[in-house]
Amino acid sequence: MATKGIRIEGLRKRYGSGDTAVDALKGVDMHVEPGEVVGLIGPSGSGKSTLLKSLGAVIDPTAGRMTLGDEVIYEQGWKVPDLRALRRDRIGFVFQAPYLIPFLDVTDNVALPPMLAGLPNTEARKRAQDLLTALDVRHRAQAMPSQLSGGEQQRVAIARGLVNRPPVILADEPTAPLDSQRAMAVIRILNDMARKYETAIIVVTHDEKIIPTFKRIYHIRDGVTHEEAGEGRGFE
Amino acid sequence: MISLAGRDILHAWGKFVFTGVGLGLLIGVTLVMAGVYRGMVDDGKALLDNSGADLWVVQQDTLGPYAESSSLKDDLYRTILAMPGVARAANVTYLTMQVRQGERDVRAMVVGAAAGAPAGTPGTPPYLVAGRQFTRGHYEAVADMATGFKLGDTIRIRRNQYTVVGLTRRMVSSSGDPMVFIPLKDAQEAQFLKDNDAIWQSRRRTEANPAINRPGASGVLDAVLASQSSNNFVNAILVRLEPGADPDEVARTIYRWKRLTVYTRAQMEDILVGKLIATSARQIGMFLVILAVVSAAIVAFIIYTLTMDKIREIAVLKLIGTRNRTIAAMIMQQALALGAIGFAVGKITATFAAPLFPKYVLLVPQDSIAGFFAVMAICALASVVAIRMALRVDPAEAIGG
Numbered sequence A: 001m002a003t004k005g006i007r008i009e010g011l012r013k014r015y016g017s018g019d020t021a022v023d024a025l026k027g028v029d030m031h032v033e034p035g036e037v038v039g040l041i042g043p044s045g046s047g048k049s050t051l052l053k054s055l056g057a058v059i060d061p062t063a064g065r066m067t068l069g070d071e072v073i074y075e076q077g078w079k080v081p082d083l084r085a086l087r088r089d090r091i092g093f094v095f096q097a098p099y100l101i102p103f104l105d106v107t108d109n110v111a112l113p114p115m116l117a118g119l120p121n122t123e124a125r126k127r128a129q130d131l132l133t134a135l136d137v138r139h140r141a142q143a144m145p146s147q148l149s150g151g152e153q154q155r156v157a158i159a160r161g162l163v164n165r166p167p168v169i170l171a172d173e174p175t176a177p178l179d180s181q182r183a184m185a186v187i188r189i190l191n192d193m194a195r196k197y198e199t200a201i202i203v204v205t206h207d208e209k210i211i212p213t214f215k216r217i218y219h220i221r222d223g224v225t226h227e228e229a230g231e232g233r234g235f236e
Numbered sequence B: 001m002i003s004l005a006g007r008d009i010l011h012a013w014g015k016f017v018f019t020g021v022g023l024g025l026l027i028g029v030t031l032v033m034a035g036v037y038r039g040m041v042d043d044g045k046a047l048l049d050n051s052g053a054d055l056w057v058v059q060q061d062t063l064g065p066y067a068e069s070s071s072l073k074d075d076l077y078r079t080i081l082a083m084p085g086v087a088r089a090a091n092v093t094y095l096t097m098q099v100r101q102g103e104r105d106v107r108a109m110v111v112g113a114a115a116g117a118p119a120g121t122p123g124t125p126p127y128l129v130a131g132r133q134f135t136r137g138h139y140e141a142v143a144d145m146a147t148g149f150k151l152g153d154t155i156r157i158r159r160n161q162y163t164v165v166g167l168t169r170r171m172v173s174s175s176g177d178p179m180v181f182i183p184l185k186d187a188q189e190a191q192f193l194k195d196n197d198a199i200w201q202s203r204r205r206t207e208a209n210p211a212i213n214r215p216g217a218s219g220v221l222d223a224v225l226a227s228q229s230s231n232n233f234v235n236a237i238l239v240r241l242e243p244g245a246d247p248d249e250v251a252r253t254i255y256r257w258k259r260l261t262v263y264t265r266a267q268m269e270d271i272l273v274g275k276l277i278a279t280s281a282r283q284i285g286m287f288l289v290i291l292a293v294v295s296a297a298i299v300a301f302i303i304y305t306l307t308m309d310k311i312r313e314i315a316v317l318k319l320i321g322t323r324n325r326t327i328a329a330m331i332m333q334q335a336l337a338l339g340a341i342g343f344a345v346g347k348i349t350a351t352f353a354a355p356l357f358p359k360y361v362l363l364v365p366q367d368s369i370a371g372f373f374a375v376m377a378i379c380a381l382a383s384v385v386a387i388r389m390a391l392r393v394d395p396a397e398a399i400g401g
């Protein structure tokens, strides 16, 4: 058993109760190792967002078990008390739309999570700038989000997701608004970052262009996952 | 940690400044309103201070001479002067009317005071900024600068012309009208002056009365006619006490001997503030309440809208681990900033606008301080609705469907 990365076993999620109850997840098993980028694909309504929200600690699963590294964060109705700190320190989020904070410049958008974690401003900004350099948007560090191109915004959002060096990154359709070249660039960045920071990354996607890049893919259908080997093209 | 509120304000400064200025004008009006009230109280106190009196002797059972009319015989002051503890006593009349000067007329309080009296006699103007006191018994006047009259101007009070020989400052009635001092005799005449027809008719009636117009006693008719056309009433007797005399004690003595109502300085102030301007004060109070409610509604609405526009960002902030406290503080700080901008604009507006008002507007620092805290409290309260909404935002919304 891995001592790092994320692992879920028998995860269930039921929305509502009685006649109107919806079983969105019906016993999901999944594990992502540090440094690994896995794809999560499935048709509409299959439970992708529900799974992501459970992993992201913003909704409570109904049953099952989740471990982050060797720490249990959810087990059969029990969960770690401070989910907010868990999200802040251990999970990075990257969304379909970048959702940058419009009133903060690029540096402070990226520096915000470490600042929230209590790092001094200068140190947080230093960390942000290093990451912006790695993601090739350092030259836009003083710009406001509205002044960036879509691809630049997405890279800044990725930087924000990575900046606290979380062991897990959840990416929801991160390439949807991008053309294939930019989409491939984002996937390359995620792979680089996964390797560099030993991060476990889960990418929810419909995007045919990037599916062949995953070495491992989870298919989800009707709330149940099936693991299969991907083509793993281009990232050996 | 950076100030999220500060950054958002800098980002959307146009909105904040614009709203802040609007709010500021409201706050300015509020401060001026408070100033109008303070001005009225101060006018009242100036009236009492400048009268130079320690006691006001007025007609029995009246609240005269300012809040109610009062009339006394003008020879009573001599008896009062003889009472122990009394240093000075002087007759005075008050009559608010239009005073003409050339083409214009000015609303003024015409005060009849002893002519040629020694300095410090109550009722006479205590200090002059120009010219001299009136010395002649007739047709000279001392006017307050607020009337706009100049030395040497000829003014008209009822049928008589007066020359302005002296100017005073801040001599006003309790309703803020500037004072014009004229000799007592003239003032008594002005107060009770009848028109020519009335005099003529009254003379005819008296002549037709056989009890007065008796053959062989023509002196009786003349004496009666003379007493009818002259007026020997005044509105009040102002008393200056000897040093160390107890005002209440002297007041009791005057009441016991002359059966006249006597007010001390403190009682007179109560009458002016508590009775004469009490209704105006309540009126102003109502306006203050309305302005406070309107300001609160504006701030609440603006902060709510600004927060509504940020729902998505707030969900993201929560998702990446921002405390509720930090988000609430962000919204509250924005409301307070709006209040601070508004207060600054309001204070500046009020300071520049106050002198433009026709009546005295007195801006006192305590009102500004109280106003500042009221604005801050209102803004904090107004942000509660927006804060409640922000705290209900689910971080899951950031992830979407």
Ligand SMILES: Nc1ncnc2c1ncn2[C@@H]1O[C@H](COP(=O)(O)OP(=O)(O)OP(=O)(O)O)[C@@H](O)[C@H]1O
Pocket (backbone or CB within 6 Å): A015, A016, A022, A023, A024, A042, A043, A044, A045, A046, A047, A048, A049, A050, A051, B401
């Ligand atoms: N808050 C909710 N209350 C009740 N049912 C819900 C709720 N959220 C999702 N569901 C249901 O759970 C199931 C899984 O939904 P989910 O949003 O996870 O699907 P998805 O795979 O993300 O779909 P899509 O690709 O369309 O986004 C669906 O049947 C959906 O109707």
Ligand SMILES: [Mg+2]
Pocket (backbone or CB within 6 Å): A048, A049, A050, B400, B401
């Ligand atoms: Mg979805």
